[in-house]
Amino acid sequence: MINYWLMKSEPDAFSIDDLKRLKHAPWDGVRNYQARNFMKAMNEGDMVFFYHSSCSPAGIVGTAKVCKKAYPDHTSWDINSHYFDPKSTQDSPRWFMVDVVFVERWPSILTLAELKKSPELADMLLTKKGSRLSVMPITQKEWEYITVILKK
DNA sequence: GCCAACGTTGGC
DNA sequence: GCCAACGTTGGC
Numbered sequence A: 001m002i003n004y005w006l007m008k009s010e011p012d013a014f015s016i017d018d019l020k021r022l023k024h025a026p027w028d029g030v031r032n033y034q035a036r037n038f039m040k041a042m043n044e045g046d047m048v049f050f051y052h053s054s055c056s057p058a059g060i061v062g063t064a065k066v067c068k069k070a071y072p073d074h075t076s077w078d079i080n081s082h083y084f085d086p087k088s089t090q091d092s093p094r095w096f097m098v099d100v101v102f103v104e105r106w107p108s109i110l111t112l113a114e115l116k117k118s119p120e121l122a123d124m125l126l127t128k129k130g131s132r133l134s135v136m137p138i139t140q141k142e143w144e145y146i147t148v149i150l151k152k
Numbered sequence B, C: 001g002c003c004a005a006c007g008t009t010g011g012c
Helices: A016-022 A033-040 A112-117 A140-150
Strands: A004-009 A024-026 A047-052 A059-072 A096-111 A135-138
Touching: A004 A059, A004 A140, A016 A024, A016 A047, A016 A059, A016 A096, A033 A096, A033 A135, A047 A096, A047 A140, A059 A112, A096 A112, A112 A140, A135 A140
Parallel strands: A004 A047
Antiparallel strands: A004 A135, A024 A096, A047 A059, A059 A096
16 A cells, blocks of 8 residues: 655755656655654655745645655764754664655646645645644545646 | 744753 | 743745
8 A cells, every 4th residue: 555745845955857857866854753754654656745845836846756765864964964963873863764756747836825725635734724844644535636636 | 034833952 | 841942944
């Protein structure tokens, strides 16, 4: 059984076009426990909505697939990295990442405003006020509704 | 750039 | 374990 997820990235830092060009990439830099725990629960083959955040407009811009299960995020050990965390060690890594592979770039963005209009998506963490989780689960129903009904 | 909402830290 | 202070996220 596959699971479904949504992952946020600031397009200035890493966009769907970057992933398309690279084909696959590590999802590094997650420094939130809840988001980390969701990544640890991912399996190869799980599907991902690629979401552009902190831009105008924000929204889903395509899909990707998990191609490598969670493993330690080495940027947490790199003292020169923006994501360095002295509390993360080789023996006891605190942060993890998965690899994702590009699947599809949608012709146009499905904006957060549009997602919020759908009563079918009212339970999504994404559409909840104040939610700022960067990795979150999506139900199969939500995935199908978005890809079949709303996808641009 | 603003600021509401949230997560984390650290003193007690 | 509580909670104030602080830093960050992210939509607008």
